[in-house]
Amino acid sequence: MTHPSGILPKIPPGLRLAFATAILAVVWLVVLPSIGRYPAVERHVRLMESRDVNPSAMVYTELEHLPLRPAWIERHLVLWPTGN
């Protein structure tokens, strides 16, 4: 093994991993689903779902709808049109 941790030196490595995994499991399987049921969070999620928004998109290609020049912007503003 390399890159040993100095955070919890007296606990055996396997136990450290089990402990960290248990914390993550509780957060993801219990805490986050509970937070998801809060009215404000639920409203936000519902709004995003209803509008087909993917807020975790890293770049525009991951969005549900490709952003294209809005129709209400006058054509003369665009130096050349893209796609049809």
Added chain:
Amino acid sequence: MATDPGADVRRRGFHEDSAAILIGVALVALALAIGWSTRPTGDAASRKAFPKGWPNRLSATIDKPQTWSDAPQQALVVVDKKDKTKVKPVSIPILLGMTWVVGILAAGTLLRGRSLAAVLPGACLLALLGGLAYLMAAQKVINYYNLEYPLWALLVGLVIGNTIGVARWLEPALQGEFLIKTGLVVFGAEVLFSRLLELGLPGLLTSWVVTPIVLVVTYLFGVHWLKIPSKSLCMVIAADMSVCGVSAAIATGAACKAKKEELSLAIGLSLLFTVAMMVVMPPFIQWAGIDPIVGGAWLGGTIDATGAVVAAGEMLGKNLDDKRPAEVAATVKMIQNSMIGIIAFAVAVYWAGWVDRDAAGPKTSLVAEAWRRFPKFILGFIGTSIVCSWLFTMSPELALLVDGAINGFTSRLRGWLFCVGFICMGLQTNFRELAPTLASGRPLILYCGGQVLNLVLSLAMASLTFGWLFRQGVTP
């Protein structure tokens, strides 16, 4: 004379950057070739018929876990949005996505003249961990508040690296930089220069005037005013804050050879501020009575992550019952996305020519010295970007071919490569190296200072262009 058997192997193999370029270009070419060979016969030029481009058969070979709320197994099926009883399993495309990563690691290993047998077991484990990170990122609360997968990939790596450490058999597979470089070459296909003028001059001015100013001023502020010892840390923070978050941090981090710890820190800062700005800015715009179109452009120019920009635009639009803020916000951000290639190239040239230059070293020409130090994979990134941009502008059919290849395959593959790359980075990250800088709070001050400048300049430029100069053109 004693010979080094390893030296012969090294001579036979390609450099990491060359291997990344070869594999990345081959994958983009494959996606375009398959898209072209299976092109639709009717309505082939219609954006209406194919809003996300021509369907690409490679899309069946790659996917990621879907959003889930209570039980992780929900991530393995796609539920039809109109008919909730219709579900499509995605376990096999997810497994195939992992297989692509293992295959790319294997191909890279062979091209670099290394032992395949030593890499394969570790590559399989890393791909599985990538799947776990994606699964964590797909939890609904996490997903809808824009806490992107790189954060969880880093966390998974950090947890393992700091509890049981990295087993020796896993070490040969820890090729995070190679995966990220290959991912960036593939990513080049998504960076379409031809999208830069999508919103015409107002969008261009909002992105192109403000972004470079904020980038340069923030970098200089970090280096000269805050005296942060690492210039690459200043550059990565400046780029992720001023351009477009994680993707810009990855590209510029690779261009200026930032340390893993620096990239992790910049990404963490960016994602935390993104969540806060996504929630706070829409009500603020409404409260301050800012024009919705100007507000949309402001959101697009300042919030780091693309998804969060659209989410904030929708929140603002919903409050005002207006679709325009989200449309403008998304398009301004897309223009910024399209700048990544140019910015990464400029940073690589600046770093190779000036920052990394050894004053005490042998006197060679600036160009020769810069070329020697230049990260060559950037040429692959720029190359795929130029070719796909050129194809995109050639005809409506080719634009749909490029969009289909990107949406159906390359963007998903790039996501997997980055995700597993970040797992590797997490496994190898030692935050103790950054402890003195972190304790000083200077990276946080740098981010906040740069973001304040970004907010002020973006609002001024959005007001000038969308609110005044081109007001008539952008009023329905």
